Amino acid sequence: MTTPLLKPALYDDGGTGAAGAVRLKGGRCLSCGHVFFPLQRYGCEQCGAHGDALAPALLDGHGTLLARATVHMHARPERVAPFVIGTVRLDDGPLVRTLLDTAPDTPPPVGARVRATLVEVAGADPASLARDLRFAAMEAAPSVAPSRGASA
Secondary structure: OOOOEOOOOOEEOOOOOOHHHOEEEEEEEOOOOOEEOOOOOOOOOOOOOOHHHEEEEEEEOEEEEEEEEEEOOOOOOOOOOOEEEEEEEEOOOOEEEEEEOOOOOOOOOOOOEEEEEEEEEEOOOOOOEEEEEEEEEOOOOOOOOOOOOOOO
């Protein structure tokens, strides 16, 4: 049995249960094309359109880390510190402020490519588990050094 999602209104796993298939439930303005997260019906923050002009859009969970901070103390006791938060610019456009799936002493560098992932956390009932959204650094492609052979 797959562990349930903690906040299914915000993200899904594509029905696969796989962490790599995370999609964010955002929206798109059909009037101006603006993409936003999370989905809301109050009106487009770009052009002000509302109602039927706002449509749900599944957003790919890949982006670039723009900023990060390690939190050493939190007001709510259920959020155990230290942890790392980040601002991610999704490839689909919106900025997301999110928890990072990283050790507090080794966060990814600003500018790193990141992807959405699901991690097991305490559920609504502390005795249960649920999966929640985090962003993790993507593995960098290995660099290939140019050969130093003699040219002809």
